[in-house]
Amino acid sequence: MxxxxxxxxxxxxxxxxxxxxxxxxxxxxxxxxxxxxxxxxxxxxxxxxxxxxxxxxxxxxxxxxxxxxxxxxKIALALPAVESPARYMGGEANSVVKDHSEMLCRMAFVFPDTYEIGMSNNGIRILYHVINRESDLLCEVSFAPWDDMAAEMKRLDIPLYSYATYTPVRDFEVVGMTLQTELNFTNVPYVLELARIPAWQKDRQENDPIVVAGGPSMANPEPVADFFDAFMIGDGEKVMIDFLRCVGEGRKAGLSRAEILKNLSKIDGVYVPSLRPVVKNEFGAIVPAEPAAGAYATTNGVRRLFIPKMDPKDYPVKNLIANMQLVHNRFSVEVMRGCAQGCRFCQAGIWYRPCRELDPDDVLDIAKAGLLATGERELGLLSLSTADYKPVEALTDSIIDDPFYDHVDVSLPSIRVNSFGQTLAGKIAALKGGRSATFAPETGSERIRKMINKTISDQDMYDAAEHAFSSGFNKIKLYTMIGFPTENEEDMQAFCDLIFNLVKIGRKYNRGIQIAVSIGILIPKSFTALQWAPFMDKETALGHIRFVREKFFKHPNVKINWAAWETSFLEAIYSRGDRSLAPVIYEAYKQGIIFESDSYRFNFSKWEQVWQKTGYDTSWVYRERDKNEVFPWDFIHAGTTKQYLRREWEKAFDPNSAPVPNCKWGDCQKCGIPGFGDEIRLADNPVRHKAPSRTPEEIKKLVADRRPSQKVSYSYKITFKKTGLSRFLPHHNMLSFFERTFLCAGNPVKFSEGFSPKP
Amino acid sequence: MGALPLGMETYCELISVELLKPLDLAPENLPNLMKELSRPFPRGMEIVNIEPLKEKLSKHFPKAMVYRYTPEAIPADLMERFNSKTFPTVTNHRGQEIDLNQHVLSIENREGTLYLKVKCNDQGTTASPFVIFAGILGISIDPAKLDEVSRRFLVAKMTMEW
Known part of the structure; x- marks a missing residue:
């Protein structure tokens, strides 16, 4: 036997x-x-x-x-052996379940990172919503399993599966991924092989799904081009539907895989790498044989798509409710897409142009419906720079005015220094209890800020700090970078002087204030003015970080954190790499290098072994790019032209060049986006939800008056069952579901009194 | 009564909540209310009853619990050993000894599925059902690795007796 x-x-x-x-x-x-x-x-x-x-x-x-x-x-057999079974149990509330046999096309949306990160992602929620509202299309989600679950899946012969119906991912017509960061690249072959889909595009057979990716890393998809059949470049809300219908109709008509791919390549914004020839340039990089040329409207390249306006119908409300704590436990509304501040290092500033704002009445309707549908306690008003959202103060007034938000923590991330006026600071402090504010001055040196077109002065920083600390904030977080071209010790001294001055301002109000400085290392990115710049070598970069660290060693008010140079180096390779990276990525995955976004797992010496084994020369990252050099990503027309970016690069080193203004206020810089400003969509103040503007004192009184009396409460005994895979739901997560369900029902659980109230 | 062990099904778990507004528990409304309140739960988790609570839940403890398990095979002499009180004494993950003859109050075999009534202690909890089922079925498990091993038993808590 x-x-x-x-x-x-x-x-x-x-x-x-x-x-x-x-x-x-x-x-x-x-x-x-x-x-x-x-x-x-x-x-x-x-x-x-x-x-x-x-x-x-x-x-x-x-x-x-x-x-x-x-x-x-089989999953039930696997889960007892894994560390966090709630990650894999599926069956999330608000899951869309449809009859697979009735669908024209089905897509498994595989997030190539852990459940906690993937379920926090707003992009996945938007696409899940826009696909599933179509009666003949289906989207189900799946996530990269951690090593322990992957081992159990291999042992028990479980292919990667979707979370709503436990269908093998390989059975869907399309497998979609969103690549939020280059540090997910090695997880691409990892999840494909767990799904039993050939990792290499060339090895896929007629019955294999079409594998497509989108997301921010599409600003240079070339390092992973050989793993994918297609990419969607730019906003995905509309093109995703066209893509799925094209695959579905092709399958229905019995077209071959090659014919379907050819049809896909004709869709605006879709890039099929196998159909675009590449050549080696004079520096040995693999680049497109036909770079994108001409204006956006008539280019021969692949156009980055942007939706003309933020349509409230595209906003998800009934988001999947996660079975465990996530990285961000909140309901998010994207109030604005695009930022046109013109910072020369910023890829998102170019990639998401033009600026489009959502009407604040729609923001409030979506927020309330979403909070009721998901039971979240936090509302995130997302954008690249929320304080630049034109009606931000009126929106804040409306939120303050509505008692519905008394139980909701509202977060306004990414606040620009020069938008943080006294009024907004006071309102946020009154609304949120005033704890911390986050600013991104990028560098302490005014010279460098001018070079990168970060149009804020030291005085702007001091004013913002004054507003924050005088309004009751006790902590400021500063996001900064080192590694800019021409950066020297004088710039680092200016960096330290800025922090010392901020400490002086803060200590006028509170001797215990904290200034947390996070120092990153510049990674020159595609589609930025700094795409020609070299990456800073290790010795110089660490020298600059050390300069700051030593000045604030054991300082009672200042904490310095800094990025690992090694991780930044890898990102620098990925962000401007070419197709020759795919074998390197595959070898790294085979060596067990996965989940690189987890800093605890990052192992630089293993990477050095991979580069050595594959014969990959990494020295090119230190080279300043030639003026007329063709780049691997030059087949994309992002809207903004390469000529405009080159002019910006040259202006960076011209001390007499004028600052580039934020074009959303009407001063078009002719960057290449068609319409010369007509594409910009700014929102006006709310009408249906109009509310009076209140002083911080009035807000505090209003919130206190509305606070419900907790003297009267009603006690109930609830009997419930927990069967099937939900038996793997941990006790504390189970309790949080009860808090959530009563928030959804508009009947909050009584909180114990105290500094940090808990149910 | 403590947290339910990870991996164990339950049909009768209790929780008490204090709310700021009353619930409409009229018989005609209760089914819809339970359905609506169960909506944010993951598949398999569902509210099956709600009733007003006059005293704190912790003032009353159950006297016994009924667990269900369907083993691959049931020893032929199971009932004989139960009646003659010759079950072994086993140890739990804390190393405490559990005399199964004292803890198991009744055994019912319904077409290959065993229903065990197990005595609760003065805090309303029982010895681990995984250890108890392993003991009466003669399955050896390492108590030190109880979490990993025991979750493979599909044990369900069916009812509580007060």
Missing amino acids: RDTRVVIPDPFDKLRAGSGRGSAGGVMLEINGWTLEMQTDPHFREDDEACSFVVHGVTGGGFAKLIVMTILE
């Missing part, structure tokens, strides 16, 4: 062919020359399309017993 395991690709045909399905004794099958008796499992259901057969005790040429197990049952 020996144990073995076989997987039958299409078990149901064989099941139906058998005469005794479900009866005692089962049916007989012949597999690999063995005659096998199959016993149906008591949990087996005919609609469970995803199953394989585990063979126990096969006798040589004789008789065996097969037990049918669904993916769901």
Whole structure:
């Protein structure tokens, strides 16, 4: 007797062919020359399309017993052995479940990072919503499993599966990924092979899904071009639907994979790498044979798409409710897309142009509906620079005026220094209790700020700090960078002087204030004015960081954190790399280098071994790019032209050049986006939700008056069941679901009194 | 009564909540209310009853709990050993000894599925059902690795007796 395991690709045909399905004794099958008796499992259901057969005790040429197990049952066997089973149990509330057989096209949206990160991502929520509102299209989500679950999946023969119906990802017509960071690149072959889909595009067969990616890393998809059949470049709300219909119609018409890919390449904003020839440039980089040329409207390149306006119908409300704590536990509304401040290092500033704002009445309607549908306690008003949202103060007034938000923590991330006026600071402090403010001066040196067109002065920083500390904030976080071209010790001294002066301002109001300085290292990115710049070498970069650290060593008011040069170096390779990186990425994955966004797992010496083994020369990152050099990403027309970026690069080193203004206020810089400013969509103050402007004192009184009396409360005994995979829901997560459900019902749980109230 | 062990099903878990507004528990409204309140829960988790609570839940403790498990095979002499009180004494993950003859109050075999009534202590908890089922079925598990091993038993808590 020996144990073995076989997987039958299409078990149901064989099941139906058998005469005794479900009866005692089962049916007989012949597999690999063995005659096998199959016993149906008591949990087996005919609609469970995803199953394989585990063979126990096969006798040589004789008789065996097969037990049918669904993916769901195998997951139940796997979860006891993993560290965080709630990550993999699926069945999230608000999941969309449709009849797969009725769909024109189905997409498995695989997030190539952990559940906690993926479920926090707003892009995945938007696409999940816009696809599933179409009656003939379907989207289900899946996430990269941590090593322990991956090992269990291999042991129990579980392919990567979708979380709503536990369908193998490889059974969907399309597998989509969003690449939020280059540090997810090694997870691409990892999740594909877990899904049993060939990692390399060239190895895929007719029945394999079309594998497509989108997301911010599309500003240079070339390092992973050989893993994908297609990419979607730019805003995905509309093109995603066209893409899925093209694949669905192609499959329905019996078109070959090559024909479907050819049709996909004709969709505006879709890039099919296998259909765009590449050549080596004079520096040895693999670049497009036909770079994008001409104006955006008539270019031969792949256009980065942007939706003309922020349509409230595209905003998701019934988001999936996660089974565990996430990186960001909040309901988010993207109030504005695009930022046209013109910072020369900033890829997002170019990539998301033009600036489009959502009407504040829609912001408030979506926020309230979303908070009620998900039971979240925090509202995130997202954008690249929320304080630049034109009606930000009126929106804040409306939120303050509505008692619905009394139980909601409102976050306004990414506040620009010169937008943080006294009024806004006071309102935010009154609303949120005034804890900390985050600013991004980028550098302490005014010379460098002028070079990168960060149009704020030291005085602006001092004014913002004065507003924050005088309004009751006790902490300021500063996001900064080193590694800019021409940066020297004088610039680092200016950096330290700025921090010393901020401390002096803060200590006037509170001797215990904290200034947390986070120092990153500049990574020159594609589609920025600094795409020609070299990456700073290790010795110089660490010298500059050390300069600041030593000045504030054990300082009672200042904490310095800094990025690891090694991680930044890898990102610098990825961000401007070419197709020759794909074999390196694959080798790294095979060496176990995955989940690189987790700093605890990052291992630079392993990377050095990979580069050595694959013969990859990394020295090019230190080279300043030639003026007329063709770049790997030059097949994309981002709207903003390369000529404009080059002019910006040259202006950076011209001490007499004028600052570039924020074009959203009407001063078009002719960057290449068509319309010369007509594409910009600014919002006006709310009308339906108009509210009076209040002083901080009035806000504090209003909030205090509205605070419900907790003297009267109503106690209930609730009996509940927890069955199926929900039995793997940890106790503390289960409790949080009760808090959530009563928030959804508009009947909050009574809080204990105290400094930090908890239910 | 403590936290439910990870991996164990329950059909009768209790929780008390204090709310700032009353709930409408009229019989005609209760089913819809429970359905609506269960909506944000993951698949498999559901509210099955709500009633007003006059005293704190912790003032009353259950006397016994009924657990369900369907083993691959049931020893032929199971009931005989139960009746003759010859079950072994086993140890839990804390190393405490559990005399199964004292803890198991009744056993019912319904077509291969076992229903065990287990005695609660004065805090309303029982010994681990995983340890108890392993003990009566003669399955050896390492108590030190109880979490990993025990979650493979699909044990369900069916009812509580007060």
